[in-house]
Amino acid sequence: MTRPDSEEVDALLKDGVLRLLLEQSGEALVLLDVTGRVLAFNREAGRHFRMGRPERAEHGWLPGCVWMRADDASMSVEVPPLARALTGEQVPEAHWRVRRPDGTQVVLRASAVPLGTREGLTAGALLRACEVASSPEVGAVDSTRLLAEAGALLGATFDEEVAPRLLRLLVPALADAAVLYLGAPGEAPRPVASLHAEPDRHALLEEVLRDYLLPPERVLPLFGTGQSERLRVTEAQLTASARDAEHARLLRGLGPCCYLGVPLVARERVIGTLALFRADAARDFGVEEARLAEEVARRTALSVDNAQLLQEAREAVRLRDEFLGIASHELKTPLTPLHLKVQLLQRQVDGMAAHHQPVPAERVSETLEVVQRQVRKLTNLVDNLLDVSRITAGRLKLEVEELDLASVAVDVLYRFAPSAAQLQCELELHAPVPVMGRWDRLRLEQVVTNLLSNALKYGAGRPVRVAVEAEGLTARLSVRDGGIGISAEDLPRIFERFERAVSDRHYGGLGLGLYITRQIVEAFGGTVRATSEPGQGSVFVLELPRGDDIPEEWLTAHSVPEPSAD
8 A cells, every 4th residue: 555645734834825824723733644754833832832843743753752541641642643543533622642852741631533545545643732731749838738748757756667658758749669668877768668569569579678688889879979869770780689580580670760769867876767769760750849848858857867766765764774783782791790790890889898808819810801801892883983984984994014824824724713612613823834925913903803703604513614815916804704604695795884694683793894895995006805605614814015116025034934943
């Protein structure tokens, strides 16, 4: 069949009167021949579509224009009205949303009719359109309503039950899908809520987030930068993000075409990200929409941060109350026998004085021994509290001198010998050579004392072994016990303030010894770590730098002579 030409239509347009009518029309008029050549494109068409007269509209598509249903912008149009009219279809008047070449959108009331020849063949098509309303990205009323509802929702204490309700305000009003990520600085963000406007795709979204949680630098490049990001999601990006074929299938099923990521910033820290997606390539996020999302993110960040601060304050109060209870108990423990012994001695003195008899020296000596022991306990408790105060205020000072770590260990073990004998714990020391370094003696003794005291307390009467050795510029001290051990979940927190891995009802103490130990060791530039298994005992390893300018002879120390059999 021979394709008809456009001679008849072109002949009509040569009429000056017809051209005048086209230009004076209040509607946009576009006339094509069957090959897509633009025969007429009046002034209103140029204003509506924001372009000059194009030479061609291939297959009925005006250059740079994307047509969508006005009542459902999530549905792109595969065939625009002009293209349908070129096939002979009469397209009735309807509302259409058009994305213009400059990126703006307009809502048009448009219709298209085919133009035929005398033989009944289609020679071209005519489009009539007029603008029915401006099409801002988000209307002022909708923005105000959305922000008001978000503010009311976020005004209460934020929790993860609020997050889905927040996303329901944004989907589908602002996006086809949304994911809210939260994460503390230095931690990977985690999705706390997700929502897709389509139920089937919502299930896909949840499956992707559950089974294929990507590192933040791949799924959210803006996390940590504090800057919003808008981009078009390409097939290449989806392929690069997929970890396997199933993941690629799920991502394509979601079909994200446009992405808007807005960081949640509180106190100059990025604490999360609001990720918005659209499945229609014709609906890029605009500037006003980005500003609206940023305002929602700002309010969300403020609410999340306030909730975290409230939780931290409650936790601080709880720790304070718990500490005061433990401290009161620990301070009373030495005070009670101290008071009883002094009271008993007073009665004895009064009784002897009434009968004009001298007080036996052994009774006074026994009482004074108990008093000294309990006073030492009180002193240690108060010293620990003062150390915590100094550490918190950054006033922990070190008086560095040259000393031998092995000799420090010997002195501390000697002082603990009576306590170890009473607990039926055998003390063993392996320190074959001096390990010289530059440290604060009092603080180093405090560290070894804390580790040894901890081993005896939880050693369950089994041997406690202490080893001192050196490896180049590093000094190492280890304390091993065969006691109750520590569970894997408790190990990370035993060096924290007021923490303990066992009940304080069975084991006394303020929970400060290991915390102070770690702070002192780190002040030396060293590390302390623990390994343990329940029922298998624990090993605490202390490593300290010996000093950058230590003498060469310190690195080649000879073994300490063994004591003679005589």
